[in-house]
Amino acid sequence: MAMHVIFPGPRTTIQDHGRLGFQNSGFAPGGFMDRVASHMANALVDNEDGEAVLEFCLIGPVLRFDEDVNLAVCGGDFSMDVDGTVWPAARAVHVPAGATVRIRTGTMGTYGSVAIGGGLDIPEIMGSRSTNLRCGIGGFRGRALMAGDVIPLRDPKNGAEDLSWRRVPARRIVAPADRAITIRVIPGPQEDMFTPEGVRTFYGSSYVISSHSDRMGFRLNGPRVESVRGYDILSDGIVNGSIQISGTGEPIVMMADRQTTGGYAKIASVINVDIPLFAQLRPGQKVQFEQCTVGEAQALMRLAAEEWQKHRLLLEEEAARRAQDSLRKAENSGAPAPAVPVRAPRGIVTRRSGWARQQRCYLKQRRNRCR
Amino acid sequence: MEYKILPVGDSALTVVFGNKIDPETSRIVRIARQYLTGKQLPGVTEYVQTYATLMVHYRPLEAGYEELVARIDAELSQMDTEGGRMGRNTILIPVCYGGEYGPDLPTVCDHAGLSREEVIRRHSGTDYLIYMLGFMPGFVYLGGMDPSIATPRLKDPRERLEKGSVGIAADQTGIYPLVSPGGWQIIGRTPLELYDPERDTPILYEAGEYIRFVPVTEEEFLRIRREVEAGTYVYQWLRDDPGEGGQPGREG
Known part of the structure; x- marks a missing residue:
């Protein structure tokens, strides 16, 4: 009833939707680097969108389970080798007990998410299972995975049902390495710190992702962005995706x-x-x-959410159809009917309820503090 | 009260109340944070107070930017920045100065040209306003240090500062809630756990409250440390608080 880590990969951590509600105390939410990939991987194995996944960086882990389990890998151009059979990303894989699972790395993408059907049985700390390496909390013992780790599964029965029919449309993910990819941004809040020339440089140049990039931030190398006078401001808030121009004049994109x-x-x-x-x-x-406007960006978010809701509904409908089918077959054959699991439909609704739970937990903590 | 609102990406905005470090701006930012928190604006997930701005994180699928700006404008026009002045809450932070806990205390004494006792007296003789938290969980940006004990950072930063280290960097003082590398002049250490994920309130204090350092001996340090580890330590607050009902916005 556990996952055995044979080889961890250099930077594999457990991540979920992150810790909300503590930024005013200096605590960054952390969580998924690639939210879309993690949601996809979770949907494939019938988890909620925000369930904790194994997130690796370029080189994935080697795993073994002592129970049948459904797995999925999403993110970059990764694939899953189960005892020599290679399965592509963006589909569920039913892995038999004792099989060796290797994640293979392809030509594109940095972060991969491995979802485990039913999730891992690790505690929530401050409303999340995400690993925060700096504080040494969350995930498995507050650290990156190590060879020999044995992590219990939360719902060992998930693997009793073969979910390998589940697919999501593979994401058209990353441009080939030799072409610059366009990333849309909303200007500000300190664009006026830069000269018009500096702003033109920023939007007119292409920047190279530096090897000094990690979950905290991606450094970019390229033309200096000229400021009016210096790059220092009175410290203020930072969001996921904030682009700072550091003392060298080069951008740093702040991440999870x-x-x-x-x-x-x-x-x-x-x-x-x-x-x-x-x-x-x-x-x-x-x-x-x-450049992009806030209105455009938010319209794109709504579109993406609707799109994703549609995919989840399709999976739900197909799951219901299959359950009906097996029920009918069982009735025809006169065998006792298998139990059909009854539960709330999954998707964005449940993701929000996860958020609501965190929010309640946060408010409770705030109340306790005021007493 | 003047302010402007700017977008920060598509899921946050910032309310800018000023552009300098001063207690009055900080007070207004804090009142705004508490007032808006109490209003439970739809879509808003959290507020982050900094020196002169209030960052509002929100879910665009629940409230769009224009809608939220209009709502915040409407709320802030109703906000009374004078009435319901907040009480002053001060947390007492015991500190063992010097020795192995504060290896740079002699440097600070030399630089200030003051005796050890005088440096400790000046460092612990003030209530420091917490302007904001950031950098790491529970790390405070404090105002109000006596300029006579200001000391430049170490030329060679240390690879490891112990949790609870109290230091001086130029005209700032602060505490490291976690083990970290750093270039601050370390003058003492507190036995308190400023950050504890298992506690109901993982971080003890918030922006707008005050910190007072209380010198303790090594014996007291060790005794408090044992109590903290056993979970029996009672954190010491000086509360000058009008009470639950008297605070604008506090938990509605």
């Missing part, structure tokens, strides 16, 4: 494990729907920034 506040001027912020795409860029790949 960023600081909550900072003192470098921010020229723009990556729009929400482009963050998963940006997170998949590899060191050496080129990026170019394009």
Whole structure:
């Protein structure tokens, strides 16, 4: 009833939707680098969108389970080798007990998410199972996975049902390495710290993802963005995707494990729907920034949410149809009817209820504090 | 009260109340944070207070930018920045100064040209306003240090500062809630757990409250440390608080 880590991969951590509600205390939410990939992987194995996944960076783990289990890998151009049979990303794989699962790395993408049917049995800390390496909390013992780790499964029965019919449309994910990919940004809040020439440089140049990039932020190499006088501001808030221009004049894009506040001027912020795409860029790949309005960005978010809701509904309908089929077959054969699981439909609704639960937990903590 | 609202990406906005570090701006930002928190605006997930701005994180699928700006404008026009002045809450932070806990205390004494006792007296003799938290969980940006004990950072930052280290960097003072590398002049250490994920309130204090350092001996340090580890330590607050009902916005 557990997952055995044979080989962890250099930077594999457990991540979910992150810790909300503590940024005012200096605590960044963390969580998925590629939210879309993680939601997809979870949907494939019939988990809620925000369930904790194994998130690896370029090199994935080697795993073994002592129970049948449904797995899915999404993110970059990754695939899953189960005892020598290779399965592509964006589909569920039914893995028999004792089989060795290797994640293979392809030519594109940086962060991969491995979803485990039913999730891992690890505690929630401050409303989340995400690993926060700096604080040494969350995930499995507050650290990256290590060879020999044995992590119990929360719902060992998930693997009793073969979910390998489940598919999501593979994402058209990353541009080939030799072409600059366009990432949309919303200007500000300190665009006025830069000269018109500096702003033109920022939008007119392509920048290369530096190898000094991690879950905290991606450094970019390229033309200096000229400021009016210096890059320092009175420290203010930072969001996922904030683009700071540091003292060298080069941009740093702040990511999941960023600081909550900072003192470098921010020229723009990556729009929400482009963050998963940006997170998949590899060191050496080129990026170019394009302006977008808040209205456009939010319309894109609504569109993406509707689109995703549709995919989840299709999966639900197909699951219901299959359950009916097996029920009918069982009736025809006169055998006792198998139990059909009854439960609430999944998808964005449940993701929000996860958020509501966190929010309630946060408010409770706030109340306790005031007493 | 003047302010402007700017978008920060598509899922946050910032309300800018000023552009300098001063207690009055900070007070207004705090009142706004508490007032808006109490209004439970739809779509808003959290507020982050900094020196002169209030960042509002929200879910665009529940409230669009224009809609939220209009709502915040309407709320802030109703907000009374004078009435319901907040009480002053001060947390007492015991600190063992010097020795192995504060290896840079002699440097600070030399730089200030003051005796050890005088540096400790000046460092612990003030209530420091918490302007904001950031950088790491529970890390405070404090105002109000006596300029006579200001000391430049170490030329060679240390690879490891212990949790609870109290230091000086130029005209700032602060505490490291977690083990971290750093270039601050470390003058003492507190036995308190400023950040504890298992506690009901993982971080003890918030922006707008005050910190007072209380010098303790090594014996007291060790005793408090044992109590903290056993979970029996009672955190010491000086509360000058009008009470639950008297605070604008506090938990509605």
